Amino acid sequence: MQLTLEFGGGLELLFGSKKKHQVDVSPSNGHIELTVEALLVWIRDNLLKERPEMFMKDKSVRPGVLVLINDSDWELCGRLEGVLEDKDTVTFISTLHGG
Amino acid sequence: MACDSATCGSSSCGSQEACCAPQKKPTGSQLVFCVKCKEGVVARVVANQSEPMCLGCLHASLLSKFKTAINNHSLVTPSDNVLLAFSGGPASRVALEFLREIRSKAQSDKDASRDHRSGLTVFGLGVVFVNEATVLQVSSADAQLVEDKISSIVCTGSPRLETLHIARLEDVFKNELSQRLRALLESVQDMTGREDLIEYLRMQVLQQVAKEHGYTKLVLGLCTTRIAARVLAATAKGQGYSLPADIQYLDSRWPVPVVLPLRDCVTRELVLHCHVANLDTVFIRNLSTMADRSSSINNLAHTFVTSLQEENASREYTIARTAAKLMPFSFNYSECPSTYLANRRRKDLLATNITPMNNKEMSSSSGSEVLCPVCSSPLDMLDYCNSDTDRVSLEENGRHIDEEDLEYCGGSDRGIHSFTHQSIAFQTVFCASCRFQILPDVHTKGIQTYELLPGSMRERAQKQFKDKYSWMRHQIEDLLIEEDGAESQT
Numbered sequence: 001m002q003l004t005l006e007f008g009g010g011l012e013l014l015f016g017s018k019k020k021h022q023v024d025v026s027p028s029n030g031h032i033e034l035t036v037e038a039l040l041v042w043i044r045d046n047l048l049k050e051r052p053e054m055f056m057k058d059k060s061v062r063p064g065v066l067v068l069i070n071d072s073d074w075e076l077c078g079r080l081e082g083v084l085e086d087k088d089t090v091t092f093i094s095t096l097h098g099g
Numbered sequence: 100m101a102c103d104s105a106t107c108g109s110s111s112c113g114s115q116e117a118c119c120a121p122q123k124k125p126t127g128s129q130l131v132f133c134v135k136c137k138e139g140v141v142a143r144v145v146a147n148q149s150e151p152m153c154l155g156c157l158h159a160s161l162l163s164k165f166k167t168a169i170n171n172h173s174l175v176t177p178s179d180n181v182l183l184a185f186s187g188g189p190a191s192r193v194a195l196e197f198l199r200e201i202r203s204k205a206q207s208d209k210d211a212s213r214d215h216r217s218g219l220t221v222f223g224l225g226v227v228f229v230n231e232a233t234v235l236q237v238s239s240a241d242a243q244l245v246e247d248k249i250s251s252i253v254c255t256g257s258p259r260l261e262t263l264h265i266a267r268l269e270d271v272f273k274n275e276l277s278q279r280l281r282a283l284l285e286s287v288q289d290m291t292g293r294e295d296l297i298e299y300l301r302m303q304v305l306q307q308v309a310k311e312h313g314y315t316k317l318v319l320g321l322c323t324t325r326i327a328a329r330v331l332a333a334t335a336k337g338q339g340y341s342l343p344a345d346i347q348y349l350d351s352r353w354p355v356p357v358v359l360p361l362r363d364c365v366t367r368e369l370v371l372h373c374h375v376a377n378l379d380t381v382f383i384r385n386l387s388t389m390a391d392r393s394s395s396i397n398n399l400a401h402t403f404v405t406s407l408q409e410e411n412a413s414r415e416y417t418i419a420r421t422a423a424k425l426m427p428f429s430f431n432y433s434e435c436p437s438t439y440l441a442n443r444r445r446k447d448l449l450a451t452n453i454t455p456m457n458n459k460e461m462s463s464s465s466g467s468e469v470l471c472p473v474c475s476s477p478l479d480m481l482d483y484c485n486s487d488t489d490r491v492s493l494e495e496n497g498r499h500i501d502e503e504d505l506e507y508c509g510g511s512d513r514g515i516h517s518f519t520h521q522s523i524a525f526q527t528v529f530c531a532s533c534r535f536q537i538l539p540d541v542h543t544k545g546i547q548t549y550e551l552l553p554g555s556m557r558e559r560a561q562k563q564f565k566d567k568y569s570w571m572r573h574q575i576e577d578l579l580i581e582e583d584g585a586e587s588q589t
Contacts, residue, residue: 054389095366
């Protein structure tokens with residue numbers, strides 16, 4: 001499925017300083033749906049240029065990283081278990097540079 | 100989200116087995132509604148620790164905290180000329196937006212009012228950005244790019260444009276090149292000390308700009324999250340005595356008082372608000388960007404607070420609220436302490452649970468704390484006056500520093516050099532934290548760093564040393580032996 005990934009708050013530095021990425025991600029073998037958790041694994045394996053610990057911690061995002069699915073807080077969408085659909089926009093913003 | 104499968108024991112199944120029931124989809128048909136406005140509006144964010152809210156209520160919640168802080172503590176009055184320290188980050192971006200909102204409202208009220216008395220004014224608003232490109236040795240082209248982005252944010256979108264002042268960190272040295280700033284920072288070996296010194300220099304520049312352009316208040320975007328991190332970091336650095344000074348709504352030890360209207364807001368909500376309200380921010384690297392979390396105490400404290408927050412959303416508030424129980428200093432109260440205290444009792448503020456001093460203590464408090472010449476933190480007078488190093492230095496070496504030498508204190512650097520730097524006692528004019536992190540052994544190898552400090556800091560150090568030395572000498576002059584061997588007559 002086609003997804004738009006956006007990175008902000010300094011996270012873009014980990015992705016070639018590019019804030020917006022159009023990607024094509026499919027659920028892994030044996031799974032019907034693509035969850036946020038699976039997307040994170042895909043990002044780590046396919047997009048992340050360096051320093052994975054700056055983006056992820058264990059299976060989730062590093063503390064301090066906000067995740068929004070179609071501009072809605074992922075806390076309302078089941079966090080890691082939120083299911084993604086074609087044309088969704090997933091936004092990751094680091095809050096570590098508070099300013 | 101519970102899984103329907105009988106084989107899954109946990110309430111949040113991460114196994115992604117085909118047996119799991121499909122989860123709710125994050126679309127507009129989300130069934131969670133805003134708990135604030137109760138108008139059946141779909142919630143889009145989780146704020147106030149755990150409340151689902153719509154975007155309108157998030158905005159209202161943050162603005163309400165901002166306005167309450169300003170009104171309850173008179174942080175901004177109509178006669179003020181306010182300067183906002185804008186870093187490009189989400190907190191100061193929200194501060195800019197909210198200041199514009201309340202200013203615009205005050206202006207419309209004034210325009211609509213039939214009362215044409217000259218007493219009705221609206222506070223003035225300016226914005227300052229301090230370019231710290233020299234710190235990271237960014238190219239001048241990149242530094243200009245950042246300034247352009249800042250300009251484009253501040254100078255668009257507002258009907259009454261504020262004045263934007265752009266300063267550089269090296270402005271703290273009058274008319275000097277950036278080499279001196281780089282040399283100063285490189286001479287500080289301790290990374291935490293280096294970060295802290297940058298912050299102290301930044302405040303000097305902000306105060307310079309504010310004073311030069313006639314501003315009466317300086318607004319910082321310091322929020323609950325950063326205050327919580329600061330509390331932990333300061334405790335680790337041995338700054339426990341001065342800690343309360345930096346975390347109150349008002350700080351008037353500076354020539355232009357500093358106010359923190361965002362003190363009750365958390366970073367997470369400020370970042371969310373910027374994103375959903377399309378408020379542009381600029382990401383600017385600093386020393387801790389992409390650094391290991393243990394690169395400095397500040398970074399470690401911030402990372403720690405952030406990870407605590409993941410476990411329990413109220414942690415930041417708890418830390419900040421606990422630290423607020425420490426007694427603030429006299430300069431943290433507004434000009435009319437008795438009025439302030441009376442208002443506080445009346446409104447029963449929960450944010451700062453300070454035990455008020457009685458009126459006698461308040462009136463005798465002259466506000467003249469002794470401050471560290473580098474970081475301006477108040478010095479613990481008991482330590483300051485009773486330092487063993489000072490006594491030994493005076494009593495054993497009483498004659499190596501006499502009245503003639505003290506005259507040099509007001510003179511040129513050359514006059515001061517030979518005497519202050521040989522004195523172990525000199526280092527006690529600085530707080531313990533600055534001594535350890537920034538100026539270790541200032542009377543020997545730390546001289547280099549001291550001499551690179553801005554003139555204003557060195558002048559303060561020299562004056563404080565002279566004042567302290569005179570005072571101490573007076574305390575023990577009965578014990579001093581005169582040059583001709585006779586006992587002192589006084």
